[in-house]
Amino acid sequence: MKPRVPLAVTLSNGKPEDSQVARAREAARQWGLPFLPRRKKEPMGPLLKSAADALLVFEREGVTLWDPEGSFSFNPGMAHLRRLRILSGQQDDALLRVAELRAGDHVLDCTLGLGQDALVAALAVGPSGRVVALEKSLALFAVVSEGLNAYDYGPQSCRVEAIHADAHAHLRSLPSGSFDVVFFDPMFEKPKKSQPGFEMLRRFAEHAPLTPETLEEARRVARRWVVVKGAKHSEDLKKLGLESEPGSRYTSVIWGRVPGST
């Protein structure tokens, strides 16, 4: 019997098309994960018991992450609503305001997560801009980057370029002043009330807090602002020496920013 692995790639248990099988095999190779063939109608439960702790399942519409407690697929959710508000001329999106995002900006989102802030930034910077987004968790990166590849951005947005990387290591590899804005939305110490999908995100996410060293690297890379999102009534921002920017009384998040040092 093969040893159990933490994460593997498989297919849905219908009759997958050849292109779907090829895509799944190629993704498994790229991500350095085992590919587990699946028989027609073979249920998920036994595979999760015997072969892997979690599975990335290639379906016709995208990739779903499964573990014994649930599943998670890409869903633009709130980002879709935020993008519609921006398209209708509303200027009240906190990320856009705090980062002072404008057309043509280059943004580095160091915490991709569900991809929602990255999608909003992509619309704000427009087709002449650039949004690169980093995600340390391979499982989350796999689901969200596949979702972002298939997303219909429309002509007023750039695409999001997702990279599987640790923010600190990636920042260190970048030249000084190579992005206008660097953005962090680390996992909160105290979980806030969550949207669907967030429970699964919590189980698979990287939880280590943002450190002053990483913030300093980000300042070196940022031409304008390093922006950090934190939880209201927490020490998240204070610990980094950041003041919270004035914002809405009605949200559970606060925003801090520090100028780039280049």
Ligand SMILES: C[S@@+](CC[C@H](N)C(=O)[O-])C[C@H]1O[C@@H](n2cnc3c(N)ncnc32)[C@H](O)[C@@H]1O
């Ligand atoms: C709160 S979520 C971000 C949500 C995101 N802003 C959105 O709009 O969907 C934080 C994400 O950052 C990732 N993360 C945490 N530390 C990281 C690091 N050092 N490098 C890259 N990704 C990291 C976590 O795995 C998690 O997916």
